[in-house]
Amino acid sequence: MTPQWDQDWWEQWLRENAERLYGPARREAIADELARMAKALARLSAEQRDLAALPLDTTGVDG
């Protein structure tokens, strides 16, 4: 994860891939959802927790 992967970067990335997969009309139709997801991905990207200290999720929420 790198700090430059901010919300704008993710929104651009999602929009480009949405257009490639679904076309420009769908990309615009889901623009709000892409913006919401970009915000979430930016926060997860910026998460500075020590990854090695996080247990792997192997069994879902019951793990």
Place this chain on the structure above:
Amino acid sequence: MSHPERGTIAETVAMIRRGELTASALVEQSLARIAALEPQIQAWALVDADGARQAAVATDHLAQRGAVLPLHGIPVGVKDIIDVAGLPTQAGFAPRAHHVAQHDAAIVARLRALGAILLGKTHTTQFAFADPAPTRNPWHLEHTPGGSSSGSAAAVAARMIPLAIGTQTAGSVLRPAAYCGVVGFKPTYNWFPLAGTLPLAWSLDHLGLFARSVRDITLAYAAICEQRVDATGREVAPSLVVLTDFLDRTEPAARQHFLATVDQLRAAGAHVREQRLPIDLDLILDVHHVIMLTEMAAAHWQQLHAYPDAYGPRLRAAVEAGQLVPASLALHARRLRGEITRQLNDLAQTADALVLPTVSGPAPGLETTGDRSFQAVWSLTGMPSISLPSGLSPDGLPLGLQLVGQRACDRRLLHVAAWCEQVLPELPTPPIVAASLAVDG
């Protein structure tokens, strides 16, 4: 004529045991309530009157032989993403209109074994996501009942049935319970098998219960789990931790109401302290969002490709966005969930329950099912949560108090909820429901 729609489930079953009431009479009363109010409330995707009547007759024969079961003759509604053999599981999705279930879902089979009568399927938002169902809020028809278990909450609030089953992936049991002024309980993740229930996001999906009181919820939960749970509540006042992060996001009138409710609990003897969450709430909600949408994408992408125009706009957008998430970040979210769950469960161990408003404000209009952020945290962590009606907003809509317990400590949470329920004032009956009951005499 008796009025079991005004009593508890335990009282109703006791009346059957004493021979003062029959399952057939209960079913007819429920069908009459539905006939009176369904045109306005639209809680039901399908009412199986014939099936319910036949089941009631068989159940009455059992009672005549002295066999009275824990939920004997209690009419139940199940959310229409849960299979009932012989009925369609439509999930609010037109292409499934004729998809008749061959088998009962595990929870339905369990309810039947306990003597409950399956009255029909309650409306859900499409596949239990966020495109509103046709259901209206019994307290005000121009407001949402919440979702996704819209019909289950509304049917209980309208006194059509005393017990309903729903599911929660973000806030789909507790939020509609709060908006409709009933009790909603989401036990610990995986408390009962989800077999026969359509998935939305399988690592977040929980079965949940709706009823008019904690006592009814406790009786049903204990029967379903085959556990002994005392429904009378604690004698000793509980210790409660108010989670202040959520108050920053609560509408002013609802915040004032919540603080007054906590003052009532404190005055009754509860030991209350305030605390902030140990992890940023926005991070928690984003982790939930990423896990939910990626699992939704995995569950729906093939069907979306086959029936794109049959999908509701919110669900379609969410599935399409979920498909775009890089796998490394989806897995990162799952690792973060482990840490979030550990820290929040540790916090829950420091008291009898965590406390927060169930919803950020009263039910909004019909264009939405409301804000899931106050309930989704506990779907992410799998911790048990329950919503109790705590009063009415200035414009006469219900508000809820949310209690959260440690994972696998569901009974303890129910005891705390029963104590709180005794302190809080009882809600009146929704006006249109009260008017209908008055006509019935």
